[in-house]
Amino acid sequence: MSFSKIKFDKKIVLSFWIILIALIIAAPTILPVFRLNLLGRYLSLSIVALGVDLIWGYTGLLSLGQGIFFALGGYCAAMYLQITSSSEFPNNIPEFFALYGVEKLPFFWEPFRSPVFTFFAIWIIPALVAGLIGFLVFRNRIKGVYFSILTQASLLVFFNFFNGQQKLINGTNGLKTDVTQLFGQMVGSESMQRLFFWVTATLVIASWFFAKWVVKGRFGNILIGIRDDEPRVRFTGYNPVIFKTIIFSIAGGLAGISGALYTVQSGIVSPQFMTVPFSIEMVIWVAVGGRGTLLGAILGAVFINYAKSLVSEALPASWMFIQGGLFILVVTALPEGVLGWLQGDGPRNLLQRFGLKRKIETYPSLEINKKEGNNE
């Protein structure tokens, strides 16, 4: 009995993956480039959402500053693209420098001439910054709402810094990537956008597996332990500071990858990536999708953003109300998020409410599993 059940499950999983991979391969031919580009952007946002789920859903750290790491990844990618495409401009440096009379490339741009450096910088720099901020905060045992406020304050610091530095990184105008070149092609071109879509889809799946690997087993259990009762974890002999720093740093790295992918697909990186509402939106995607489910974070990010673009096209001013309403709905009615609700007792309770399913009077383990348990 149990054998056939497992086989059946495996078949479902296998067909799910076949359909998913087929969709990813086919998407560029099915969807018009505009829609494909949007989907690619939303998929890249789902990577930062995965990071939020790791730190918030699993470890209980509500960060309102993920935009910092997202933007850092974006800037790393954009700096590389700008500098390698600047041979025709005065002094062989990106065009915008001429506007401010800068003739010499600022020193920190230099390493971004190297594609290898950039490849690593995109995720290591945000991860290091996150690790540093995290370590200082966690070591001082700053928790809960104070942690959230601190991350938001850091976000504002970074925003103001990047916004004001015209001579270093073009300030509020940001760095454009769509007219730069990569592999001899225009980054904004259709073929490159198709490539970016595939890269993004692959990285979303890879990040998902990575996140699953992180939370699987004892490491993930310690994260949950820290979320639910941090002092208890301490008294058992674990140092929560290290665990929190590691997971915050991982989330930072994921945010960096996400930001880089988003930048090349939207054509620009600017301090707008570090605005307060955007970082809060990241949290909303995860809350709506389902905290602590990983898949919920991906689905939340993609669907909410897709809904956002559809609604904004039809009724431009109404999106903010819908998003706010969605958040209130989730907080009040679906605290576990949509996926958490589906995985938990949500559907059963709903059916019970309409009298379509028998009420459980004792424990589910006694009443339901007795019938279903025979199969196992």
Add this chain to the structure above:
Amino acid sequence: MNNKDLLNLVDITVSFEGFLALNKLNLNLKKGELRAVIGPNGAGKTTFLDVITGKVKPTKGEVIFKGKSLVGRKEHKIARLGVGRKFQSPRIFENLTVKENLEISVTTPKSPLNLINKSIKDEQLNEIERLLKIVNLTKKVDSKAGSLSHGQKQWLEIAMLVGQKPDLMLVDEPVAGLTDEETDLTADLLKSLSGENTVVVIDHDMEFIRRLDSNVSVLNQGTVLCEGTMETIQKDKKVIDVYLGRPED
């Protein structure tokens, strides 16, 4: 101070903004000893545990454990040195299964790299099985800890404490909310643990303390009022005045 002592508390004073939670408390524990600590509410019993485990830093005084001072060390370092603690209300990880809870406790070394890289060792799995048998939770191994009854939660936490293999076990009110039968079983369990381990039990329940059949320290107003066997304690006039004489709730 004696070399056979596992723990010495020397003149411990803890002051919370002028209020003396502990006042020049002295207490020595021998290796393998089972010691009960009783005292009325506010006598400083929990603060006493907080000082040993590093949660509260004493204003004055010294805590010597296995010849090393514990004052100023972080909680997790003290735990790794071999001090385990069971909390007053059961503090287990309710969203994890019974097995996962025990895995957290028996795992060594407790470093992130070890946890993420390697799977749990066979001997640790055997240890978990042994613990499950002791506390009678073998059937519940894959249940969420949050779904256990109160008594089972207490026992799971005791099992987690034992799984940590501490040299010193600090047990805060292990029988609060347990049935009489469960209380008796818990007393037997703690007695069986002493000898190999050093156990400090804090409780209000006089029947339970009597059943432990150990030396008793009576705390009052942050200091040790009296020490000795249950019989000596019961005859001590000071103790009768502050504690035993009062009707129990």
